Amino acid sequence: MSKIRPFVKWAGGKRQIIDKLISYAPKKFNKYYEPFIGGGAFLFELEPKTAVINDYNTELINVYKCFSDESKYKKVLSLLDEYEEKHCKEFYYEIRNIDRDKDTYNNLSNIEKATRTIYLNKSCFNGLYRVNSKNEFNVPFNQKKKVNTYDKDNIVAINKYLNNNQITILNVDFEHAVNDAKKGDFIYFDPPYDSDSDTFTSYTDNGFNKEEQVRLSKLFKKLDKKGCYVMLSNHNTKLINELYKDYNIYVIEAKRNINANGAGRGKIEEVIITNY
Numbered sequence: 001m002s003k004i005r006p007f008v009k010w011a012g013g014k015r016q017i018i019d020k021l022i023s024y025a026p027k028k029f030n031k032y033y034e035p036f037i038g039g040g041a042f043l044f045e046l047e048p049k050t051a052v053i054n055d056y057n058t059e060l061i062n063v064y065k066c067f068s069d070e071s072k073y074k075k076v077l078s079l080l081d082e083y084e085e086k087h088c089k090e091f092y093y094e095i096r097n098i099d100r101d102k103d104t105y106n107n108l109s110n111i112e113k114a115t116r117t118i119y120l121n122k123s124c125f126n127g128l129y130r131v132n133s134k135n136e137f138n139v140p141f142n143q144k145k146k147v148n149t150y151d152k153d154n155i156v157a158i159n160k161y162l163n164n165n166q167i168t169i170l171n172v173d174f175e176h177a178v179n180d181a182k183k184g185d186f187i188y189f190d191p192p193y194d195s196d197s198d199t200f201t202s203y204t205d206n207g208f209n210k211e212e213q214v215r216l217s218k219l220f221k222k223l224d225k226k227g228c229y230v231m232l233s234n235h236n237t238k239l240i241n242e243l244y245k246d247y248n249i250y251v252i253e254a255k256r257n258i259n260a261n262g263a264g265r266g267k268i269e270e271v272i273i274t275n276y
């Protein structure tokens with residue numbers, strides 16, 4: 001059977017380095033935790049039977065929740081068929097701008113919200129997810145005449161996977177997502193990237209600043225002490241090397257297609273860090 005693939009294009013998506021991640025993962029573990037799930041490339045590759053997946057992004061998590069429910073995912077797909085028919089620049093902006101009016105937006109059902117999230121992801125420039133300070137999605141149209149928003153077999157497989165296993169889907173801060181992790185569990189952290197070129201020390205474009213990287217490294221240590229297997233990926237920066245100097249740091253090359261600031265195409269060094 002072919003592998004499940006992510007249902008969105010997501011900044012920092014891990015498809016490019018999936019083989020490396022698999023090779024550094026522990027061979028045996030109990031429960032799997034992925035507190036920054038994003039597109040879920042690694043989860044879908046591993047297909048663990050017991051897992052906790054989480055992301056801060058409410059729109060994204062709503063899609064996972066709809067896809068875990070058989071009647072909801074079917075409704076999302078049929079609505080997506082309608083959107084594909086109507087697809088054009090005007091329609092894109094009509095759907096995108098629904099969140100400019102909070103009442104209209106809040107009245108959308110979770111099915112309509114999930115449909116909107118997938119449609120925008122597939123029709124926007126580079127599959128970026130970016131909102132302004134008012135939490136309004138502000139990525140421009142990708143100018144393509146046709147859009148293919150989903151692969152039916154893949155979504156059916158995702159639904160089966162999420163449904164037939166014990167997968168808990170959360171929408172909280174990463175620290176809370178691993179509250180229950182125990183000895184023998186495996187946690188994979190794929191946070192927003194650190195960068196050596198940040199000019200500010202307490203602010204980055206993606207909102208995940210250096211203090212957040214420090215907070216995450218403390219959590220890594222705490223889980224290490226508990227006896228969990230912990231793996232983390234990030235850019236090969238000074239700060240990351242400093243924060244994780246007591247652990248195994250493997251440098252790997254990754255090709256990047258999308259990047260939070262749009263400037264980072266090409267080869268970039270990443271690191272995979274493990275405590276085992």
Ligand SMILES: C[S@@+](CC[C@H](N)C(=O)[O-])C[C@H]1O[C@@H](n2cnc3c(N)ncnc32)[C@H](O)[C@@H]1O
Pocket residue numbers: 010011012013014015035036037038039040041042054055056057172173174175190191192193208
């Ligand atoms: C690099 S992406 C993960 C990419 C993912 N592994 C993939 O394959 O697509 C980082 C994710 O962290 C999420 N995030 C940012 N801050 C967070 C926080 N404080 N707690 C939980 N998730 C957060 C973002 O919404 C984003 O989806």
